Amino acid sequence: xxxxxxxxxxxxxxxxxxxxxxxxxxxxxxxxxxxxxxxxxxxxxxxxxxxxxxxxxxxxxxxxxxxxxxxxxxxxxxxxxxxxxxxxxxxxxxxxxxxxxxxxxxxxxxxxxxxxxxxxxxxxxxxxxxxxxxxxxxxxxxxxxxxxxxxxxxxxxxxxxxxxxxxxxxxxxxxxxxxxxxxxxxxxxxxxxxxxxxxxxxxxxxxxxxxxxxxxxxxxxxxxxxxxxxxxxxxxxxxxxxxxxxxxxxxxxxxxxxxxxxxxxxxxxxxxxxxxxxxxxxxxxxxxxxxxxxxxxxxxxxxxxxxxxxxxxxx
Numbered sequence: 001x002x003x004x005x006x007x008x009x010x011x012x013x014x015x016x017x018x019x020x021x022x023x024x025x026x027x028x029x030x031x032x033x034x035x036x037x038x039x040x041x042x043x044x045x046x047x048x049x050x051x052x053x054x055x056x057x058x059x060x061x062x063x064x065x066x067x068x069x070x071x072x073x074x075x076x077x078x079x080x081x082x083x084x085x086x087x088x089x090x091x092x093x094x095x096x097x098x099x100x101x102x103x104x105x106x107x108x109x110x111x112x113x114x115x116x117x118x119x120x121x122x123x124x125x126x127x128x129x130x131x132x133x134x135x136x137x138x139x140x141x142x143x144x145x146x147x148x149x150x151x152x153x154x155x156x157x158x159x160x161x162x163x164x165x166x167x168x169x170x171x172x173x174x175x176x177x178x179x180x181x182x183x184x185x186x187x188x189x190x191x192x193x194x195x196x197x198x199x200x201x202x203x204x205x206x207x208x209x210x211x212x213x214x215x216x217x218x219x220x221x222x223x224x225x226x227x228x229x230x231x232x233x234x235x236x237x238x239x240x241x242x243x244x245x246x247x248x249x250x251x252x253x254x255x256x257x258x259x260x261x262x263x264x265x266x267x268x269x270x271x272x273x274x275x276x277x278x279x280x281x282x283x284x285x286x287x288x289x290x291x292x293x294x295x296x297x298x299x300x301x302x303x304x305x306x307x308x309x310x311x312x313x314x315x
Contacts, residue, residue: 023255024048024068035310037073042171042228043310046071049170050177052249053288060246060290067166068257074163074171075305077219077230078238079154082139084123084146087154096147097122097298103145104299107132108214110204112281115299121145126300132215140218142236142303148268148295151239155306162241163307164260165248165269165290172232172272173287174225180286182225182232187211187285195222196234198285199278215275234277234285236303237270237293244269244292267292274301 103121273285
């Protein structure tokens with residue numbers, strides 16, 4: 001029997017109304033009202049995509065599974081220093097780092113995986129009182145030294161929320177499925193130019209600066225993905241709404257709709273990698289790697305973007 005005939009036979013034997021693995025649940029609709037996206041956001045269409053991969057040295061990236069999502073809005077760039085400053089000025093908000101009196105800092109010249117608890121490091125001064133040579137924070141840099149709590153507060157002030165992990169990956173992939181980057185497997189785009197800000201060099205003692213940056217880059221420094229989102233990978237880790245669990249993917253049903261891992265306490269997921277990620281250490285720059293951080297932890301390589309619902313979620 002030919003493979004095609006075998007598939008046809010299997011489908012014929014499925015009970016009436018049964019759905020194949022990866023199909024979206026009944027009631028899911030790819031259509032949504034054509035509502036104009038808020039300023040600075042893009043509308044992400046409802047759809048299905050494949051998340052995770054079958055083979056990986058990291059078990060939390062397995063297995064590959066289908067995810068269905070309703071339409072949503074998402075910031076086209078990371079939240080900037082300027083935007084966060086306006087939020088603070090308007091609300092008087094005090095960040096976690098400001099309350100703690102310190103933030104976690106990394107910079108050129110340090111050992112692999114080294115972090116320093118630095119007094120006075122905040123979103124205004126992400127390296128503390130003394131910035132490294134060659135770095136000057138710009139209004140269009142992504143804001144850093146913000147905790148998960150800070151990110152949630154900012155997004156809520158705009159009538160939004162953090163994206164779920166699935167929403168984030170769907171939007172950053174922009175129609176791709178199996179590749180590490182939206183444009184392929186190499187950090188260099190088809191034109192030969194680097195497509196993201198990450199660490200190049202033999203180690204963190206010295207950066208080679210091949211992508212033009214050592215630390216933060218402006219949020220529009222690199223071309224956007226196919227759906228118009230800037231920094232789909234690299235620059236800063238991007239906080240999302242989900243609580244981190246190593247078995248999240250393994251416990252999902254095929255064709256799960258709008259997944260969100262919730263729970264009290266625990267680490268929160270961060271995705272995309274950052275300027276501090278290198279081929280020799282975390283390898284986190286890309287679309288598969290699942291980072292994590294304590295919800296109260298402020299780092300100078302972690303930021304975020306906000307999402308909003310287009311309409312009520314599918315039942």
